[in-house]
Amino acid sequence: MEQSSPFRHQSVLLHETLNGLAIKPEGIYIDGTFGRGGHSRQILKQLGPQGQLIAFDRDPQAIAFAKSEFSDERLRLFQVAFSEMAEVIGGLGLMGCVDGILLDLGVSSPQLDDASRGFSFTHDGELDMRMDPGKGVSAEQWLKTVGEKQLARVFREYGEERYAKRIAAAIVAQREIQPLTRTLQLAELIKQAHPRWEKHKHPATRCFQAIRIAVNEELQELKKVLQSSVDILVSGGRLAVISFHSLEDKMVKQFIQQMQQTDDYPPDLPVSAQQLKGRRIKRVGKTMRAGKVELENNPRARSAILRIAEKT
Numbered sequence: 001m002e003q004s005s006p007f008r009h010q011s012v013l014l015h016e017t018l019n020g021l022a023i024k025p026e027g028i029y030i031d032g033t034f035g036r037g038g039h040s041r042q043i044l045k046q047l048g049p050q051g052q053l054i055a056f057d058r059d060p061q062a063i064a065f066a067k068s069e070f071s072d073e074r075l076r077l078f079q080v081a082f083s084e085m086a087e088v089i090g091g092l093g094l095m096g097c098v099d100g101i102l103l104d105l106g107v108s109s110p111q112l113d114d115a116s117r118g119f120s121f122t123h124d125g126e127l128d129m130r131m132d133p134g135k136g137v138s139a140e141q142w143l144k145t146v147g148e149k150q151l152a153r154v155f156r157e158y159g160e161e162r163y164a165k166r167i168a169a170a171i172v173a174q175r176e177i178q179p180l181t182r183t184l185q186l187a188e189l190i191k192q193a194h195p196r197w198e199k200h201k202h203p204a205t206r207c208f209q210a211i212r213i214a215v216n217e218e219l220q221e222l223k224k225v226l227q228s229s230v231d232i233l234v235s236g237g238r239l240a241v242i243s244f245h246s247l248e249d250k251m252v253k254q255f256i257q258q259m260q261q262t263d264d265y266p267p268d269l270p271v272s273a274q275q276l277k278g279r280r281i282k283r284v285g286k287t288m289r290a291g292k293v294e295l296e297n298n299p300r301a302r303s304a305i306l307r308i309a310e311k312t
Contacts, residue, residue: 011038012301013242016288017102018042020240020308024051027099030089030232031055032082032225034062035108037070043102044072054089054098056082058132059111081131083221086228099237101229105222106244107131107212109300119212121187121204127180129212139215143180148172158219158247159210167193167207209245222248226255230280233311238284244303256283256309284308 011017017039023029025048031040034057043053054076057063063079078088082103089095111131112119118128118139127140146154148168155164170193171180180186187204194203213219229239243249259281285308290301 011035011042012104012298012304013288013290013294013306014039014042016306017104017240017242018046020284020288020306021100021102021238023047024099026050028052028054028094028097029100029102030085030098031102031104032085033057033102033104033108034066034077035059035104036062036110037066039102039104040066040070040075044074047074049074052076054078054092054094056080056085056088058082058135059108060132060134061110061114062108079132081221083224085225086232089232095231097234098232099234100240101233101237102240102242103222103225104242105218105248115183118183119208120183121190121202121208124182124184127183127186129208129215131216137215139211140179140181142211142215143171143186144175154214155207155210157210158213159206159208160246161206161210163194163196166195169193213245213247219247219251222251226252230259230311235311237311239281239309239311240306242304242306244305249305249307252307256281256307259309260312281309281311284310 021029021043023043023046025046027047029043029047029052031043031053034040034055037055040053040055047053052074055066056078057066058079058081060079063077066075066077080088085101086095089098107119111117115123115125117133118125127138127143129139130136143151151171152164152168155161155167161167167190170189171186174180174189180189187202187208190204190207191202197203233239241252243252260283288306290298290304294301
């Protein structure tokens with residue numbers, strides 16, 4: 001990360017990801033979550049003069065950073081959600097020509113550390129939480145209108161929060177008295193409503209995560225980009241996904257399993273490659289997690305899971 005940025009970011013599973021992508025010097029690659037360019041910078045280092053890197057990020061701060069810190073003709077930037085990747089790549093005439101796609105999911109360290117973005121439950125800021133503050137509904141607006149049952153469902157499913165109903169009820173009761181507009185205001189409310197705190201974890205962690213996922217429609221975005229990734233990749237192209245949430249990792253795992261399923265022929269029956277309908281990708285290697293050294297340098301990598309797949 002360049003010194004010009006006030007927020008430090010460490011790319012997770014960097015070497016494992018680069019190895020998994022099996023980068024070709026003349027290849028075309030996509031970084032679907034540019035962030036502060038940690039992965040992109042290393043991909044560019046491995047590309048030759050004819051190589052291309054296409055980067056996406058819906059965060060305007062990430063795009064502004066890229067434009068100020070990266071001057072490389074091989075890099076093309078798009079400020080859109082990665083769910084729109086197929087439309088952009090199709091417009092460039094590159095469908096079925098991409099050698100690798102990287103998705104580093106979740107929220108970035110700069111977003112978490114900048115209190116004004118509203119992602120943090122330890123620093124006060126406006127309740128925003130949008131990846132692109134210029135689009136969609138903020139967390140503050142969402143919390144004003146969401147029903148209690150839906151809020152509890154979001155906490156339970158997206159945050160895996162055991163006390164979802166209790167916390168949702170407290171939020172709905174509080175908003176009738178006073179609007180929820182600040183991060184620490186919400187964090188304190190959740191803290192008071194939570195009956196059992198986990199050791200070494202803020203009681204608002206799971207609920208803030210759930211609200212962020214709901215506001216940014218992260219699971220819907222992931223589902224769309226996974227479905228389009230197979231058409232974007234060339235045969236032999238790699239898909240690398242780093243997830244930090246069990247629901248995200250489950251979606252990626254199930255997607256790979258579904259895409260590599262074949263018709264159920266008897267094992268002794270001669271079958272041609274053309275008859276193996278449905279098998280569009282195959283898993284590459286084992287699931288990878290951050291090692292001891294990386295965890296010591298970057299504790300935020302503790303929940304990261306990397307899965308690699310290859311288009312057949």
